[in-house]
Amino acid sequence: MTDALFLTSDDVTGLAPPAAYVDAVREGYRQRGEGAPAEPRTTLSRTDPEGMLTTYVAVLPETGAMGGYTYASGFGAEDAWFVTPLFDADTGEPLALIDGASMNPFKTGAAGAVAVDALAREDAEALGVIGTGPQARGQLATTATVRGLSAVRVYSPTPEHREDFAAEFDDRLEADVTAVSSSTDAVAGADVVITATTASDPVVDGDDLDPGTHVTAMGQYDPDNRELDTTTIERATYVPDLRARVTQDAGSFLAALEAGVVTEDDVHAELGAVVAGNEPGRTSDDEITVFDSGGTGIETTAAAYMLYERAREEGIGTTVSIAPASEALTGRQ
Numbered sequence: 001m002t003d004a005l006f007l008t009s010d011d012v013t014g015l016a017p018p019a020a021y022v023d024a025v026r027e028g029y030r031q032r033g034e035g036a037p038a039e040p041r042t043t044l045s046r047t048d049p050e051g052m053l054t055t056y057v058a059v060l061p062e063t064g065a066m067g068g069y070t071y072a073s074g075f076g077a078e079d080a081w082f083v084t085p086l087f088d089a090d091t092g093e094p095l096a097l098i099d100g101a102s103m104n105p106f107k108t109g110a111a112g113a114v115a116v117d118a119l120a121r122e123d124a125e126a127l128g129v130i131g132t133g134p135q136a137r138g139q140l141a142t143t144a145t146v147r148g149l150s151a152v153r154v155y156s157p158t159p160e161h162r163e164d165f166a167a168e169f170d171d172r173l174e175a176d177v178t179a180v181s182s183s184t185d186a187v188a189g190a191d192v193v194i195t196a197t198t199a200s201d202p203v204v205d206g207d208d209l210d211p212g213t214h215v216t217a218m219g220q221y222d223p224d225n226r227e228l229d230t231t232t233i234e235r236a237t238y239v240p241d242l243r244a245r246v247t248q249d250a251g252s253f254l255a256a257l258e259a260g261v262v263t264e265d266d267v268h269a270e271l272g273a274v275v276a277g278n279e280p281g282r283t284s285d286d287e288i289t290v291f292d293s294g295g296t297g298i299e300t301t302a303a304a305y306m307l308y309e310r311a312r313e314e315g316i317g318t319t320v321s322i323a324p325a326s327e328a329l330t331g332r333q
Helices: 018-033 104-119 136-142 158-172 184-187 230-235 250-260 272-275 297-314
Strands: 004-008 042-047 050-060 066-076 079-086 094-099 126-130 151-155 174-180 194-196 214-215 237-240 289-292 318-322
Touching: 018 050, 018 104, 018 136, 018 297, 050 297, 066 297, 079 297, 094 297, 104 136, 104 214, 104 237, 104 272, 104 289, 104 297, 126 136, 126 184, 136 158, 136 194, 151 158, 151 184, 158 174, 158 194, 174 184, 230 250, 237 272
Parallel strands: 004 094, 126 151, 126 194, 151 174, 194 214, 214 289, 237 289
Antiparallel strands: 004 318, 042 050, 050 066, 066 079, 079 094
16 A cells, blocks of 8 residues: 545645745746656536536656646536646656645646746836736736736726735735736736636737737637737747647637638747757747647646645645555455
8 A cells, every 4th residue: 555645725725835836837847848748638528517527647757756637627516626646757656636726826827937937038027917816816926936027917807806906916016016997908018918817709919019028828728719819829939838739729829820820830839848948938029929828737747746745844734545556456346
């Protein structure tokens, strides 16, 4: 039998600061850039009751961990549950089972922050955020660790949401965080733009982007939905988390591809290749860059192992015993 660590949502909450997520996820993407295996999400859906079961995985050999997410959303309960299994990449033994909802905005935000660090101008300090939900919180909290932000403009179509979000982060960050009344106002003059929405149609007009802007789009991973318009994709150096998902569920790129303004050759490189130094990132101060983040096992496994190590050091969590197949797979009852 092997004892694996079980971490509840309460165990995970507050266990690591945003910067720790960013450091772990940056290392995960570096390994991906050196050839670590990772695959795009697999989603199975049903219509009655409506819901989906999703999974994605990665192996990080240098970290010594492998795992990912399995989550269910919708169905009769109209909610979501995230489960993160973590395995030892050398022995294959289970290390941990983590209630994965609490870490989700931070591990996803960390992927966005790694992209900002790799692709945004070094002097970037003005940030526009479109969206005010949990994912937007995670994106802003992590991005603030990689650039010295001086001004953040936040837009949501719901005035109360954007005002509350701005007040929350104006207290938390050194930057001046203000709510604005349109996405155009959020984008105007921004060095970095983050979209974290559930919109099915574009929330960014590519003509509004100043030269040199970096855009992280993380709110959509559906071939029929997109946060960025075709002009943004056409103008930008386009960097996805995984190249294999570009023609699978990267709706913004697929729409630009269908419109004929780009080809698959216009995918510059995966983020991991840029982080590893195997492909260039930004090459000029006037270049517009886009990171298309759909969620992968890379940031999930990297963040999960970081949390696992911290929990062990602090004596947090309980254990569950898991029998190896050599003992339990007998065919006997």
